[in-house]
Amino acid sequence: MGFIDVVDECKRYRSGSQLVEANDHVTFSVEQGEFAIVLGPSGAGKSTLLNILGGMDTCDEGSAIVDGRNIADLSARELTRYRRTDVGFVFQFYNLVPNLTARENVELASEIAPRALDAAEVLGMVGLEARMDNLPAQLSGGEQQRVAIARAVAKRPKVLLCDEPTGALDDRTGKQILKLLHDMSRLHGATTVVVTHNSALAAIADRVVHMRDGRVVGVERNACPRPIDEIEW
Numbered sequence: 001m002g003f004i005d006v007v008d009e010c011k012r013y014r015s016g017s018q019l020v021e022a023n024d025h026v027t028f029s030v031e032q033g034e035f036a037i038v039l040g041p042s043g044a045g046k047s048t049l050l051n052i053l054g055g056m057d058t059c060d061e062g063s064a065i066v067d068g069r070n071i072a073d074l075s076a077r078e079l080t081r082y083r084r085t086d087v088g089f090v091f092q093f094y095n096l097v098p099n100l101t102a103r104e105n106v107e108l109a110s111e112i113a114p115r116a117l118d119a120a121e122v123l124g125m126v127g128l129e130a131r132m133d134n135l136p137a138q139l140s141g142g143e144q145q146r147v148a149i150a151r152a153v154a155k156r157p158k159v160l161l162c163d164e165p166t167g168a169l170d171d172r173t174g175k176q177i178l179k180l181l182h183d184m185s186r187l188h189g190a191t192t193v194v195v196t197h198n199s200a201l202a203a204i205a206d207r208v209v210h211m212r213d214g215r216v217v218g219v220e221r222n223a224c225p226r227p228i229d230e231i232e233w
């Protein structure tokens with residue numbers, strides 16, 4: 001058994017008269033502490049899968065087991081606690097609160113988690129010690145994503161879920177953000193799942209789950225993941 005075990009997980013959406021099989025019997029595992037990438041083209045079902053793993057959506061069939069608990073079986077109250085304490089989420093467009101400073105954005109998340117790290121300390125770890133009192137609009141995209149990573153990591157989550165975290169950034173900044181995510185996940189021992197359509201990222205992962213049309217079409221284990229500085233995209 002892995003730390004994350006998704007087994008025969010299905011999610012369907014109704015769109016008018018059509019039924020979309022967004023996740024169609026998805027099965028894969030991720031070991032504790034691994035940095036995994038879910039790779040697939042647009043519409044493959046990656047965000048659907050991440051939302052189910054993050055307790056933001058529920059599956060129709062199958063199971064999604066994280067650290068021995070089936071997320072699909074949790075009550076609404078248990079799901080809220082799971083989202084608050086166990087999951088750190090990093091989104092493509094940062095999702096910071098615009099009228100709060102960087103520090104306040106991180107504090108907002110750490111206040112709802114029981115064993116959170118100090119917001120200023122984590123902002124220091126992501127290289128923003130001098131920008132803590134800036135509002136998101138005063139920060140670059142890369143800096144805003146650093147705040148979002150600090151916010152996710154400050155909760156000391158068991159799992160770090162990242163939806164196209166470099167998708168809105170230029171190549172150089174994207175690489176820096178990916179390296180930061182990788183370093184932070186290793187430092188804090190968070191099991192990490194990054195979804196992306198960018199196949200260049202696959203080389204750095206411990207495990208790559210390939211998705212297409214709602215299905216897992218292959219899983220690879222990288223015995224020797226490449227350093228982020230060496231990859232081109």
Ligand SMILES: Nc1ncnc2c1ncn2[C@@H]1O[C@H](COP(=O)(O)OP(=O)(O)OP(=O)(O)O)[C@@H](O)[C@H]1O
Nearest residue numbers: 013014015020022041042043044045046047048049
């Ligand atoms: N709330 C919803 N209602 C109806 N259909 C949905 C909904 N969410 C997702 N879908 C459909 O499910 C399929 C999978 O979508 P999903 O967003 O999970 O894919 P993705 O791989 O993350 O794509 P992208 O990389 O473009 O974000 C798509 O066909 C999408 O249109």
